[in-house]
Amino acid sequence: MLMLFEQLLNGLQYSALLFLLAAGLTLVFGIMNVINLTHGSFYMVGAFCAAAAVAKTGSFLAAVLAALVGAGLYGLVVELLVIRHLYRRDHLDQVLATLGLALFTDELVSILFGRSPPFMSIPSALAGSVHVLPGLAYPVMRLAFIVAGALVAVGLWWLISRTRVGMLVRAGADDGEMVDALGVNVQRLFTLIFSLGALLCGFAGVMAAPLLAVQIGMGERILITTFVVIVVGGVGSVRGALVGSLLIGMTDALGRAFIPTLTSMVLPPQLSDPLSASLVSASIYILMAIVLLFKPRGLVPARH
Amino acid sequence: MKNHALHRIAAALLLALAGSGPALAQTQKPVKIGFIGTLSTPAGYIGEDEHDAFMLAVKEGGGKLGGVPVDVVVEDDGLKPANAKQIADKMVQDGIRLFTGITFSNVMAAVGPTVLNAGGFYVSLNSGPSNYAGKACNKNFFSVAFENDSYSDTAGDVANELGIKKMVVMAPNYQAGRDAVTGFKSAYKGQIIDEIYTKLDQSDFSVELARVRSLAPDAIFQFHPGGAGINLAKQFANSGLSDKIKMITPIYSMDDRMLAASGAAAKGYYLSSLWSADLPNDQNKHFVQAFEQAYHRIPTAYAAQAYDTANLIASALKAVGGDVTGRADAFRAALLKADFPTVRGHFKFAANHYPIQDWYLLHIEDDGTGKLVYKNVKVIARDHVDPYVSQCKM
Numbered sequence: 001m002l003m004l005f006e007q008l009l010n011g012l013q014y015s016a017l018l019f020l021l022a023a024g025l026t027l028v029f030g031i032m033n034v035i036n037l038t039h040g041s042f043y044m045v046g047a048f049c050a051a052a053a054v055a056k057t058g059s060f061l062a063a064v065l066a067a068l069v070g071a072g073l074y075g076l077v078v079e080l081l082v083i084r085h086l087y088r089r090d091h092l093d094q095v096l097a098t099l100g101l102a103l104f105t106d107e108l109v110s111i112l113f114g115r116s117p118p119f120m121s122i123p124s125a126l127a128g129s130v131h132v133l134p135g136l137a138y139p140v141m142r143l144a145f146i147v148a149g150a151l152v153a154v155g156l157w158w159l160i161s162r163t164r165v166g167m168l169v170r171a172g173a174d175d176g177e178m179v180d181a182l183g184v185n186v187q188r189l190f191t192l193i194f195s196l197g198a199l200l201c202g203f204a205g206v207m208a209a210p211l212l213a214v215q216i217g218m219g220e221r222i223l224i225t226t227f228v229v230i231v232v233g234g235v236g237s238v239r240g241a242l243v244g245s246l247l248i249g250m251t252d253a254l255g256r257a258f259i260p261t262l263t264s265m266v267l268p269p270q271l272s273d274p275l276s277a278s279l280v281s282a283s284i285y286i287l288m289a290i291v292l293l294f295k296p297r298g299l300v301p302a303r304h
Numbered sequence: 305m306k307n308h309a310l311h312r313i314a315a316a317l318l319l320a321l322a323g324s325g326p327a328l329a330q331t332q333k334p335v336k337i338g339f340i341g342t343l344s345t346p347a348g349y350i351g352e353d354e355h356d357a358f359m360l361a362v363k364e365g366g367g368k369l370g371g372v373p374v375d376v377v378v379e380d381d382g383l384k385p386a387n388a389k390q391i392a393d394k395m396v397q398d399g400i401r402l403f404t405g406i407t408f409s410n411v412m413a414a415v416g417p418t419v420l421n422a423g424g425f426y427v428s429l430n431s432g433p434s435n436y437a438g439k440a441c442n443k444n445f446f447s448v449a450f451e452n453d454s455y456s457d458t459a460g461d462v463a464n465e466l467g468i469k470k471m472v473v474m475a476p477n478y479q480a481g482r483d484a485v486t487g488f489k490s491a492y493k494g495q496i497i498d499e500i501y502t503k504l505d506q507s508d509f510s511v512e513l514a515r516v517r518s519l520a521p522d523a524i525f526q527f528h529p530g531g532a533g534i535n536l537a538k539q540f541a542n543s544g545l546s547d548k549i550k551m552i553t554p555i556y557s558m559d560d561r562m563l564a565a566s567g568a569a570a571k572g573y574y575l576s577s578l579w580s581a582d583l584p585n586d587q588n589k590h591f592v593q594a595f596e597q598a599y600h601r602i603p604t605a606y607a608a609q610a611y612d613t614a615n616l617i618a619s620a621l622k623a624v625g626g627d628v629t630g631r632a633d634a635f636r637a638a639l640l641k642a643d644f645p646t647v648r649g650h651f652k653f654a655a656n657h658y659p660i661q662d663w664y665l666l667h668i669e670d671d672g673t674g675k676l677v678y679k680n681v682k683v684i685a686r687d688h689v690d691p692y693v694s695q696c697k698m
Contacts (some may be wrong), residue, residue: 003515003518005512006514006517009510010510010511013508013510014508014510015509030540031693088606099578106344106384107344110344110348115348115349115352116349116564116565116601117346117349117531117561117562117564117565118563118565119532119564119565119566119567121568121585122542123569128544129543129544137544139542139543139544141463141542141543142510175454184690211508211535211538211539211542212405212507212531212534212535212538213507213530213532213534213535213565215346215530215565215666216345216346216348217345218346218507218531218687219508222507244505253510253511255509256503256512257514257515260500260501273501274501276501277477277501278477278504280476280477280501281503
């Protein structure tokens with residue numbers, strides 16, 4: 001029972017990471033209609049900036065600031081120089097250009113920071129574990145990650161449903177051309193959304209850096225899963241990104257936790273072993289296939 | 305016409321002179337060495353270390369290996385076997401017959417046939433697939449590093465040495481990961497209470513660590529090179545398990561760069577390794593010092609292997625005066641003799657052209673100043689040979 005609870009927390013923490021990445025990606029894809037394979041690079045840039053800031057100052061707050069500024073600014077530059085010219089192009093052009101940018105960013109980061117993965121420790125305030133239940137100690141850093149994810153979700157909800165910018169974002173997701181026709185500066189809105197997405201990636205980067213390896217290519221690895229999240233959740237909808245993140249995060253965590261035990265109960269080890277390993281790897285894709293079968297536009301699609 | 309004939313005579317004279325003495329060696333055409341390495345991708349730091357160490361040996365020889373001028377042609381395979389094969393095809397077409405550089409066994413599998421079928425030599429500085437050690441052994445394939453089973457079966461010896469009764473083994477679900485588990489099991493004498501297979505691209509191990517917690521083993525054997533191993537180390541320490549459970553890995557799952565990125569999380573790791581920076585021999589002292597001076601970082605085991613590879617090639621080039629293709633048999637015999645100064649103290653080839661060498665138990669400790677270092681505890685396997693050598697008929 002304690003084990004189940006611990007695995008649920010692990011799933012929540014993974015979901016929080018996925019949500020931070022997916023929220024921006026889904027807006028860019030849904031509103032600007034741009035497939036952005038550079039999205040994962042902002043996560044990497046954030047993590048590297050954070051590690052560099054900690055190495056210089058030793059302060060986690062400085063790291064958060066560096067990650068937000070670094071990733072946000074880089075997002076802004078990328079939008080102004082490249083993405084801006086891709087809105088009206090077809091998806092293949094966008095994929096080619098943003099994939100190229102992702103590779104470019106990898107090289108840029110390795111030139112600036114070197115090939116060795118830098119070290120970033122857990123800030124002392126978030127080190128160690130606390131007892132969340134009697135008999136279950138859970139790392140504070142992971143709890144903080146979950147809380148940060150929840151706070152961002154609330155913040156985004158407020159931004160999107162309670163502010164003028166949010167209203168435009170919602171309108172843009174529903175019908176971009178109409179918003180444009182009404183005289184709203186859509187260009188500026190797009191730049192804002194894109195930078196906000198990059199900023200959230202940077203935040204994910206600084207939160208993940210103490211727990212994960214800060215390394216070249218870390219963004220590409222998680223980007224595929226992030227795309228699965230927004231497809232499951234429904235492209236263009238932040239609420240969809242939240243639902244998708246929770247579903248994918250939980251499926252992945254619980255699958256890794258319990259599929260091997262369950263299959264070994266019913267099957268002999270030489271069969272259950274490879275089967276469970278493949279099932280674990282495929283679990284989120286199976287989930288995506290099922291969702292697409294019944295809800296081709298995702299669970300919580302933006303209205304069109 | 306007369307001029308033409310004169311030219312020919314002059315050229316013939318020059319050639320004869322070049323062959324006859326080292327005094328005119330500078331006119332010799334450099335021997336091209338194809339270095340196909342993984343220099344990009346997250347694993348790029350491994351290729352970088354190997355390349356830097358190899359080039360250090362070339363630099364020390366003033367652009368020569370064993371007194372023979374060499375031209376190292378470097379290409380990045382991007383960890384893609386298909387890429388590497390194309391590069392190798394091109395290099396073979398350009399007349400290159402001496403190759404090294406490959407880190408990963410799947411890349412090796414793609415490049416091996418191209419090089420060996422063309423009659424070329426492959427001298428491996430890292431990748432050591434089991435097929436070339438056994439049934440598919442080849443007279444022109446030499447491994448200066450290890451056979452893939454060796455780093456994990458010696459980790460099994462480490463577990464035995466530490467008296468571990470209950471183990472959990474953990475490895476990514478792909479060929480090298482499963483091989484590591486098989487290798488470990490072949491030597492470990494205690495009980496394995498569970499085998500956990502992780503996803504190849506996994507970065508979060510909280511789920512697996514929760515399972516480990518409930519299994520409560522004495523130690524974990526794991527094989528996660530590169531970023532995954534850093535992730536695992538950080539999260540293992542953060543979960544509080546590292547106080548109760550020992551961690552045993554090959555050096556390649558906690559190399560020096562990974563150690564720098566893992567910090568205190570890697571303290572207490574037990575490792576099996578074919579080399580450590582504190583090995584007390586002159587060549588090693590020279591290497592560690594020269595590498596640090598040239599690149600301002602401590603060399604990894606990968607770098608040590610690459611340096612040895614370069615010096616082995618140097619010894620063989622010297623024996624044939626750089627004529628790799630014309631005197632292929634003599635070149636091969638010279639490689640097999642392994643008459644070179646090694647950072648490992650002593651080094652010999654077994655019948656399958658894989659190493660006979662000592663493996664060590666290392667322990668990651670505080671050196672007293674707060675810096676983590678690998679302490680060479682003892683020899684865990686003396687003159688260790690891989691299990692495939694008996695299958696090799698050369």
